[in-house]
Amino acid sequence: MRRITSGTWLVLGLFALWEASARLGWVDSPNWPPVTEVVAALIRDSITGELPLRVGGSLWRMFSGLLAGGLAGVVVGLAFALVPVTARLFGVVVEALRPIPVPAVIPPLVLFLGLDDPMKITVVALTVFFPVLTNTMQGVRAVEVEAIAMGRTFGIGPWRRAAFIVLPACLPYVLAGLRVALGLALVVTVVAEMIAGEQGVGNYLVVMQFAGRAPEMYATVLLLAALGYALNRAFVTLEKRAIHWWFAMGR
Amino acid sequence: MNITRRATLAIPAALAAPSLRAQSLTKMRVSVIPVLDVAPLHAAIREGYFAAEGIEIDTSTTAGGATGLPGLVAGQFRVVFSNVVSIMLGVREGLPFRFVSGASKGKDAPPDILALLVRKGSGITTGRDLEGKRMASNTRNNIVWLRGMAWVEKTGGDWRRVSTVEVPFPQMADALAGGRVDAAIFSEPFVAAALETHGDKLERIGWPISETAPGGTNAQYVAMAEDLAANADLFDRFGRALHKGVDWVNERAGQPALLELIANFSRVPLARLQKTALPAYPKGVTPAELDELVATMQRYGLTGTYPASAGLIHRTARV
Structure with missing residues (x-):
């Protein structure tokens, strides 16, 4: 078994502080329940199957959005970097759309896409698109000129060069963009679910808030923190496997 | 949540109307807020009153009334539960909202909602x-x-x-x-x-209601005028089912069965609901209550020209 790291001790210490602050009345509000009650609520609603179902739904929406937005980001990023005319045509539009906060575009998206999965997945995809796009473009710029020149010398056409030389070479950048996007995607999924519809973890959070059930509210917050952490760890592991050559080069 | 709701809807429906073909259920999406006022709607869903009228209700919870009415205009919802002031402000701006049913009113004496x-x-x-x-x-x-x-x-x-x-x-x-x-x-x-x-x-x-306007109007269900004109029969059935839910709730006023129903959809702990004041649940909307409200709105800065209130009440709310 691995030794417990100092980071784990810090988390446990913070939980102890939370418990003490609620039990000893340092924070005197019903909206600040002790962490043990929060964990009890988490276990209760996990056993009934409600939370696992909702988490599953949220994750499904998140990964759909991640896939759609990630693919679009890579394709557009490659196009912008390899075919300069596309960047000149669409670059301004993309740069103008990028700084818009996602919660601000949810109302018009509701108008066009409704309140269900299409709207929520689109919101996630939009969020994921931009970091992946920027990183892909940066990645293409970092591809070694010799690699592309050698491809040309061997008579490989532009499509195959993009797919088999440029894309693998810029994969580390794409994956770094996806990792940033992964964290954002979870946040945005929950925000979209909080606004409308009766699906997912976000809706659970709103219902519990309106029912005045603080332990369930914080249980969701804890769950999301754990989920975000686990997703990131899983992604790093996959990343190490996918681009082990990059790490092997000592970069 | 959705799954269990459909399941509970299907069982009584099968008992109440065995001749009904399951496929013939018309889906209606209703925007609600998780508050006490929507108890009759949930009663009508749970007791199978909507299913008996050939309607399947899909409720969509929003945190405040703000997303409900725009969603109605955008065609996301067929019916929206909203507070009367927001509805009348929309009407003042020319939006074709019509009252399909009353939802909640203050009681004549404290405790107020x-x-x-x-x-x-x-x-x-x-x-x-x-x-x-x-x-x-x-x-x-x-x-x-x-x-x-x-x-x-x-x-x-x-x-x-x-x-x-x-x-x-x-x-x-x-x-x-x-x-x-x-x-x-x-x-x-x-x-x-x-x-x-x-x-x-x-x-x-x-007590802001009973001290200023005893029994004052509070919230209603609205739909779009065109939809009501084109699908009058569907909304008649909707109104009938909802009003059976109102009867169910009113017959159980002060009884544990009602509080259990509310605890179920709102997730508010039962112990707290026992200390909670409930609204009156009316079926209809009267021109008089809207006129009183518009006069109050004009007095507190929400001025403007409001259309005659009688024309805003669909026949399902004239009860």
């Missing part, structure tokens, strides 16, 4: 004391705010000199106890929750 709370020992007892102070309302320009302003005026204050701060209901008790606002207009079940958890710090000084 709204209450004005202040900190104990703050010395505030009237609207006059609130002048120059900060008062929390969940939203500006809705029924809660309007009744609060009417209360300020009724108790000798000038509503223009009370500044309104928007605080969501779940955070009101903390904001008030923490001194961030000087008074707050709570709606049930948040009144019961605040007095339960902050009872040593907060006290109630007013």
Whole structure:
């Protein structure tokens, strides 16, 4: 078994502080329940199957959005970097759309896409698109000129060069963009679910808030923190496997 | 949640109307807020009244009334539950909302579904004391705010000199106890929750509905005029089923069965609901109650030309 790291001790210490602050009345509000009650609520609603179902739904929406937005980001990023005319045509539009906060575009998206999965997945995809796009473009710029020149010398056409030389070479950048996007995607999924519809973890959070059930509210917050952490760890592991050559080069 | 709701809907429906073909159910999406006022809708769903009329109700919860009415205009919902002030403001702007059914009203005597709370020992007892102070309302320009302003005026204050701060209901008790606002207009079940958890710090000084407009109108169900004209039969069936739900709720006033129903959809703990004041559940909407409301709105700055109220009431709400 691995030794417990100092980071784990810090988390446990913070939980102890939370418990003490609620039990000893340092924070005197019903909206600040002790962490043990929060964990009890988490276990209760996990056993009934409600939370696992909702988490599953949220994750499904998140990964759909991640896939759609990630693919679009890579394709557009490659196009912008390899075919300069596309960047000149669409670059301004993309740069103008990028700084818009996602919660601000949810109302018009509701108008066009409704309140269900299409709207929520689109919101996630939009969020994921931009970091992946920027990183892909940066990645293409970092591809070694010799690699592309050698491809040309061997008579490989532009499509195959993009797919088999440029894309693998810029994969580390794409994956770094996806990792940033992964964290954002979870946040945005929950925000979209909080606004409308009766699906997912976000809706659970709103219902519990309106029912005045603080332990369930914080249980969701804890769950999301754990989920975000686990997703990131899983992604790093996959990343190490996918681009082990990059790490092997000592970069 | 959705799955269990459909399941509970299907079982009584199968018993009540065996001849009904399951495929013939018309889906209607209704926007609701998780509040006590929508108990009849949930009763009608659970008891299978909608299924017996060939309707499947898909409720969509929104945190406030704000997303409901725009969603109705955009065609996302067939029916929206909303507070009457927001509805009438939409009507004033030319939106073709029509009342399909009443939802909730204040009772003629306390306890109200709204209450004005202040900190104990703050010395505030009237609207006059609130002048120059900060008062929390969940939203500006809705029924809660309007009744609060009417209360300020009724108790000798000038509503223009009370500044309104928007605080969501779940955070009101903390904001008030923490001194961030000087008074707050709570709606049930948040009144019961605040007095339960902050009872040593907060006290109630007013009943905004029964002190200013006893039995005053509060919230309704609305639909779009074109949809009502094109699908009058569907909405007749909707109205019939919903009103059977109203009967179910009214027959069980003060009984545990009603509180269990509310606890089920709102997730509010049963123990708290036992201390919660419930609204009156009307079936209809009357021109008189809308006229009274419009007059109050005009008085508190929500001025403008409102169409004649009788024309806004669909036949399902003329009961």
